Every structure is written in C-alpha cells, then in structure tokens.
Amino acid sequence: MNDEARRPADTPLYPIREVSRLTGVNSVTLRAWERRYGLIKPQRTPKGHRLYAREDIERVERILQWLNRGVPVSQVRELLDQPETAETPAPAAGDWPGQRRQLVSALQALDLARLEELFNQSLALYPVPTCLAELWQPVVLQLEEGWGEQLGDILQRRTLEAFLRTRIGTRLLHANRLARGPVLLVAPLPDDPSPLWVLLAALAASDRGYRIQLFDAPLPSSEVPLAVERFQAAGLLLASGKAEKAELVRRQLPRLAEQLEVPLMACGPMARIRESDLEDTRVELLGEDLDEAMQRLQARLPVR
Known part of the structure; x- marks a missing residue:
C-alpha cells in the first residue's frame, strides 16, 4: 500500500x-x-x-x-x-570539504562553466543557509586570507565578484517579486574593496523573505536617510570583511544610527572585530556568521 x-x-x-x-x-x-x-x-x-x-x-x-x-x-x-537511533556518519562522509576544494580550483583556473555548475548545483540541492555556512562563507574566508596584490590574485577576486554579482543579483530580482517581507537596504562599508560579503549577506536576507534593495558600493552617509525614505526601508544592513577605520566605527556609524528612524545593523567579520567599539551605541551587530546574523535580524525585524 x-x-x-x-x-x-x-x-x-x-x-x-x-x-x-x-x-x-x-x-x-x-x-x-x-x-x-x-x-x-x-x-x-x-x-x-x-x-x-x-x-x-x-x-x-x-x-x-x-x-x-x-x-x-x-x-x-x-x-x-x-x-531514529541511527548514528550520524563520521564527518568525513560529508562532501562539503570536497565541494570547497572544487570551488577554489574552478576559480583559480578561471573556469566559469565549472563555477556556474557548482553554484547552481549547491543552491538547487541544499537550502541557502546550508550553502552559505558550509560552502560560500568558508571559501570566501579562505580566499581572502590567501589573496594579496599580485596580478593573479586580483584577477581571481574580480572574477568571483563579477560572477556572484550577476548570479545573486538575478536571484534577488526574482525573489523580490514574490517576497512579502519588509524592504531591507543592504550595502557595504567603505573600507572593504570587495562586494563579496555584502552579496552573501543580501542572498541570506533574501532567503529569509526580505525584499532586498542592494547597493554593491558604499552609500555616502548623507544619502542614507534619503535612501531609507525613498525605498520605504524598514532597516539598513551593512556588511564588511574588514575592520574598517576607527573614525568610521567610533563616530560616523553611531551618529548615522542616531539619525535613522530604522535599525542600523552590521554583519560580517567587521561585526566581530569591532564588537567592543560599538557595544554602547545604537549600531546593532549581528555577528560574522551569516546564519546567526539572519536569526538576529529576524528577531529584530520580523518577516510577517
């Protein structure tokens, strides 16, 4: 039967x-x-x-x-x-380390067809939080630790940025048409030369049901209140893989948070590095791990 x-x-x-x-x-x-x-x-x-x-x-x-x-x-x-009592296989049974190696190898070889295949495969078979936690966030951290200013390193970085900008941008376009959550402005901070963290943060937030207005270049602080008003945003999420300048962290961001009528939140490595500098301000740090950051985001700004 x-x-x-x-x-x-x-x-x-x-x-x-x-x-x-x-x-x-x-x-x-x-x-x-x-x-x-x-x-x-x-x-x-x-x-x-x-x-x-x-x-x-x-x-x-x-x-x-x-x-x-x-x-x-x-x-x-x-x-x-x-x-239900069946034991979990040993961690070696998981294929995430292998997928991470394949992804890095495809990027180092500038093999865009393979990069496309791995991107589509990961997001088709696994939920977005799992893909980000097990594949994309560890790979970006690994690459950023190894990249320098050599010609080949810069080419790899720009290739990955262009690839993710296009693919994630397309997903955001389609997701925004169906999303019923509040509008969330997502933007990078000025010291991070790469949009990788802000792209991953935008993908993570979109998966939670927010309508994403993505800026992959920093917004001047004087323009932020206008952007919040014009896009009718319920919050501003900033992302950065860098520590950011002390002046920005200790003075400009807290001042901007005071000016806004919506929450100003930050995620990525910057949120971990600068935690002590911002703990007594209205800037809300969501953490470096994107899945945990999205849980804190939803607690602060629910998707109904």
Whole structure:
C-alpha cells in the first residue's frame, strides 16, 4: 500500500509555496530532492500541482537535519528510512570539504562553466543557509586570507565578484517579486574593496523573505536617510570583511544610527572585530556568521 492510500481523506495538504515558507527550503530545491533523489513524494492535483502532507513536511525537516550534519544529499535517502537511533556518519562522509576544494580550483583556473555548475548545483540541492555556512562563507574566508596584490590574485577576486554579482543579483530580482517581507537596504562599508560579503549577506536576507534593495558600493552617509525614505526601508544592513577605520566605527556609524528612524545593523567579520567599539551605541551587530546574523535580524525585524 502506498503512502497516498494510507492517508485519511481529510489529511490537510499544502502547496509547494507553503511548504517552502514553513521549512525554509525553496521550491527549486524541493523539486530537485523529489526528481533527482526521490527523497519526498508529494501528491499531485489533476493539473499536476504538488501537494504535501504533514508527513512530507516532517520528512523535509529530517532531510535538513542530516544535511546540516554534513551528510551528502545523495546519502540521505538511505538514512531517512533507518530508525531514529541511527548514528550520524563520521564527518568525513560529508562532501562539503570536497565541494570547497572544487570551488577554489574552478576559480583559480578561471573556469566559469565549472563555477556556474557548482553554484547552481549547491543552491538547487541544499537550502541557502546550508550553502552559505558550509560552502560560500568558508571559501570566501579562505580566499581572502590567501589573496594579496599580485596580478593573479586580483584577477581571481574580480572574477568571483563579477560572477556572484550577476548570479545573486538575478536571484534577488526574482525573489523580490514574490517576497512579502519588509524592504531591507543592504550595502557595504567603505573600507572593504570587495562586494563579496555584502552579496552573501543580501542572498541570506533574501532567503529569509526580505525584499532586498542592494547597493554593491558604499552609500555616502548623507544619502542614507534619503535612501531609507525613498525605498520605504524598514532597516539598513551593512556588511564588511574588514575592520574598517576607527573614525568610521567610533563616530560616523553611531551618529548615522542616531539619525535613522530604522535599525542600523552590521554583519560580517567587521561585526566581530569591532564588537567592543560599538557595544554602547545604537549600531546593532549581528555577528560574522551569516546564519546567526539572519536569526538576529529576524528577531529584530520580523518577516510577517
């Protein structure tokens, strides 16, 4: 007897958009888990639309638990049907270290086709928070530690910036059309020569349901209140991978936070490095880890 036959006729069923909202897994990923790996088997309407029972949603949540432990998506199916007491495979079973190496190698070789493949694959198979925590944030940290001012390093940096600017920008465009959350201005701070952190922060915030107005170059502080007003923004999120100048951190940012009628928040390495300088100001530090930063953002600025 199949699962559909066992379900009572009055079992509530949920469309894919609602399942995505409840679990945080976007619809593209849900479809990939179904088609490529057979992890979930939703019912279908006569017109072919997917409908998910509560058991399906619970299964999605268990899939997330395994993925967050580092288990490759290709190995999750066999684990789902084991008793709940089944032990988690050793960390070596996870494929994230391998994916990180592949990503770095593709960038070093300037292999844009491979970079595209890895980007699309990661975001199709895994939730955005997992991709950022396990793949993109560690890779950016690794690259920034190794990059200098040599010609090859600059070329790699600019290539990755251009690649992510285009791909993340496209995702933001489509996500903003569906998002119902508040408008969030996302911008870099002036000392960071790269938009990598602000792009990753924008992707993370968009995945949480915010409508993102992204600036990949710093806004003059005198223009920020006008930008907040014109875009009807509910908050300003600044990101930086650098420590930023003492004058900016100790005087300009606190002064700007006092001028704004919405929260001024900061994330990325700067939020960790400058924590003590900003603890008695209205600048709200969300932390370096993007997933934790988004949790603090939602607590401060809920998405209804």
